[in-house]
């Protein structure tokens with residue numbers, strides 16, 4: 001009987017695990033769980049006899065891949081797969097997949113939660129501002145970006161989007177103004193929200209050249225990855241622009257300096273929270289389990305990323 005291991009340092013909700021278990025056991029497979037583990041050794045030991053692996057932001061590097069003697073498939077229950085060594089997987093004949101779109105609404109809602117929190121001064125009893133009538137730039141119009149667009153229009157924000165591979169007609173039809181250069185997003189928007197993956201092209205790409213273009217009242221929202229931010233530029237913006245604020249679902253490496261010097265101008269979640277909803281756990285977890293079963297039963301590799 002094939003064994004599917006769910007290895008999550010940050011576990012899925014209990015209800016989502018029950019739903020994943022049902023999908024797995026109904027198909028005649030067994031489910032193993034490794035939750036809240038604290039060392040790579042624990043992961044390497046648990047994965048030794050697994051045929052398939054479901055992870056979240058858990059690191060699957062060369063060492064983990066080499067410890068996984070039976071592994072045929074790893075599915076990242078989520079969007080970003082920068083935590084998987086794709087080359088090592090390919091070398092060992094392991095298929096890597098993600099579950100695009102399954103947790104996107106949860107991430108988009110968190111971005112607005114953080115924007116509202118900051119616009120209202122952290123709910124400190126003082127006078128805040130509103131989102132209506134403000135300009136919002138969506139940097140990366142993929143699954144999350146599209147949900148952001150829908151919510152932004154509901155808030156009455158003037159909303160722009162930039163996407164590396166143009167989809168201008170679709171963006172326009174969705175009520176959003178497409179822009180052809182990333183720079184234009186920063187020039188036009190008081191709020192910029194990031195929805196791009198972390199890869200060799202994007203790491204440290206959000207830099208001073210872009211951020212300094214932002215108009216007064218600049219707020220950068222990052223529910224993507226901390227690696228895409230050039231932190232030297234971030235600190236420079238904090239130092240030069242008293243209006244600049246940074247909201248992030250991932251604590252930056254330079255958080256100590258920001259916390260010490262720039263009170264009321266930042267918000268960081270203690271742990272990545274974007275996909276931490278019951279709905280997103282269910283959607284991504286069930287999709288991952290189903291993709292594994294479809295891979296073994298039908299050879300379906302639709303969501304393969306390597």
Ligand code: 3PG
Nearest residue numbers: 056057078079080272275
């Ligand atoms: C993703 O890439 O899907 C999100 O960043 C969610 O990550 P998580 O599953 O670790 O919460």
